Amino acid sequence: MNAPRRSLLLAVTLAAPLAGRAQVPAVPDWALPGSATHHQVPPPAGFHRPTRTEPFGGSVRVGPFEGRSEVGGPLVPSEARYDLLTHQYTLTAAGYNIWYSRDEFLYLWTKVSGDLSLAADVTFPNPDGYGDRKAVLIIRQSLDDDSKEAMVALHGAGLIHLAERPATGADIREAYRQKSDPAGAVPKRIGIEKRGDAFFLYVSLAGEPMHQVGGPMDLHLDGPFYAGIGFCSHQPAKADTAVLGNVVFANAAGQVR
Numbered sequence: 001m002n003a004p005r006r007s008l009l010l011a012v013t014l015a016a017p018l019a020g021r022a023q024v025p026a027v028p029d030w031a032l033p034g035s036a037t038h039h040q041v042p043p044p045a046g047f048h049r050p051t052r053t054e055p056f057g058g059s060v061r062v063g064p065f066e067g068r069s070e071v072g073g074p075l076v077p078s079e080a081r082y083d084l085l086t087h088q089y090t091l092t093a094a095g096y097n098i099w100y101s102r103d104e105f106l107y108l109w110t111k112v113s114g115d116l117s118l119a120a121d122v123t124f125p126n127p128d129g130y131g132d133r134k135a136v137l138i139i140r141q142s143l144d145d146d147s148k149e150a151m152v153a154l155h156g157a158g159l160i161h162l163a164e165r166p167a168t169g170a171d172i173r174e175a176y177r178q179k180s181d182p183a184g185a186v187p188k189r190i191g192i193e194k195r196g197d198a199f200f201l202y203v204s205l206a207g208e209p210m211h212q213v214g215g216p217m218d219l220h221l222d223g224p225f226y227a228g229i230g231f232c233s234h235q236p237a238k239a240d241t242a243v244l245g246n247v248v249f250a251n252a253a254g255q256v257r
Contacts, residue, residue, distance in 0.1 A: 113223025
């Protein structure tokens with residue numbers, strides 16, 4: 001008898017204690033997403049929530065990743081699923097943003113040092129999700145919510161950018177951004193490459209070979225650091241989903257494809 005389909009899925013749920021989480025999370029006004037009558041603003045100075053982290057343990061890995069974290073303590077529990085047949089990661093998470101001076105997002109990570117190549121196909125199954133939701137390839141000095149970091153992000157509405165938090169607690173700044181191309185294509189695959197202290201953005205809009213766009217961004221990270229994939233719904237009390245597949249994770253430069 002064939003095993004049921006669910007046995008082919010490795011489901012990874014971040015088992016953070018529910019104690020202390022309100023049934024209807026209280027969302028501070030500054031964290032609400034932008035609307036016709038409201039603009040999201042940076043968090044108050046000194047505001048933090050602790051990150052909840054659980055390594056996979058022992059020799060267990062989910063693809064190349066060693067652990068998972070809810071960076072910045074999102075108000076809604078997150079879930080990550082890895083399909084052993086398709087090798088796709090389905091990330092479901094809330095989180096007000098990956099921006100300003102602190103982040104809230106679901107993160108699958110590995111600790112590495114040296115050069116790095118990371119790439120993934122990205123899709124958003126929910127057509128009605130918030131336009132600024134972000135699937136990210138992100139390299140961070142720590143798991144703290146205000147960590148120094150470099151990231152490539154694909155937004156739900158098609159914007160891509162290469163950005164950095166240049167120091168702990170600093171505001172993120174963009175090195176490069178691009179909306180959909182003139183023909184309206186939305187990027188299907190994104191990549192980031194670390195060569196020493198230089199970071200590069202790679203994109204494939206419609207299945208063509210990955211190609212670099214924009215110039216390098218300089219940021220020094222001490223090894224070991226964290227590298228991996230993540231997702232943020234951009235809505236602090238409402239989860240959404242991104243699917244990242246065909247992931248390339250290489251501890252060397254020149255391997256984005």
